[in-house]
Amino acid sequence: MRDGPAHLTIDAVAAEAGVSKGGVLYAFATKDILIDAMLARVVAEYDELAEAFLAKAPDHSERHILAHVQASAGADPARGSRAAALMASFIRSPQFRKETIDYYRGLFAHIDPATERGRRARLALLAAEGAFALRGFGLHPFTDADWQAIHDDIIAVLLS
Numbered sequence: 001m002r003d004g005p006a007h008l009t010i011d012a013v014a015a016e017a018g019v020s021k022g023g024v025l026y027a028f029a030t031k032d033i034l035i036d037a038m039l040a041r042v043v044a045e046y047d048e049l050a051e052a053f054l055a056k057a058p059d060h061s062e063r064h065i066l067a068h069v070q071a072s073a074g075a076d077p078a079r080g081s082r083a084a085a086l087m088a089s090f091i092r093s094p095q096f097r098k099e100t101i102d103y104y105r106g107l108f109a110h111i112d113p114a115t116e117r118g119r120r121a122r123l124a125l126l127a128a129e130g131a132f133a134l135r136g137f138g139l140h141p142f143t144d145a146d147w148q149a150i151h152d153d154i155i156a157v158l159l160s
Contacts, residue, residue: 008035008085032093039086039096042079049074062121064110066159069128073151077135077144084136124158 003012010031014021028034049071057063091097107125112118131150134140142150 010034035086036093036096039083042083042086045079046071046075046083061110061112062117062124062159064107065121065125066155068107069124069151069154069159072128072132073148077147080132080136081138084133088137120158124154127154127158 008031010021010024010028013034014024017024024034028037050067053070053074054063054067057066087100091100108122111121111125113122128151131142131147135142135147
């Protein structure tokens with residue numbers, strides 16, 4: 001994150017972790033495998049948040065989008081930055097692109113754009129993802145209060 005995706009090398013990871021390059025390579029044979037493992041960890045943490053909100057969400061067709069927006073609101077800023085940096089680094093991978101496309105396809109499958117509720121849910125998803133990109137890539141310095149207010153507004157205006 002500090003030096004940008006181009007500087008994410010096995011040598012840099014080893015130096016940052018205080019282990020040998022061989023130690024990193026023993027656990028992760030390639031840079032792509034390392035990045036995939038790092039991203040899988042971030043995604044699993046995010047999915048835990050979403051699942052917790054999903055378990056409490058009212059039973060309606062937009063509940064997955066509501067859980068996604070609530071998980072985004074509750075995500076740690078550093079975790080979001082890590083996710084954005086890892087995504088930028090790994091987006092070139094056909095497998096990662098497929099997994100990401102499948103993830104968003106699954107979210108959008110819960111949306112019926114033929115209805116007003118569905119169109120609002122689609123806008124809510126796009127707004128939350130836009131805020132994530134701005135914050136994750138460090139393009140706008142949202143305060144914690146701003147971040148919460150944005151997500152509260154997304155829910156109040158689009159998902160209530």
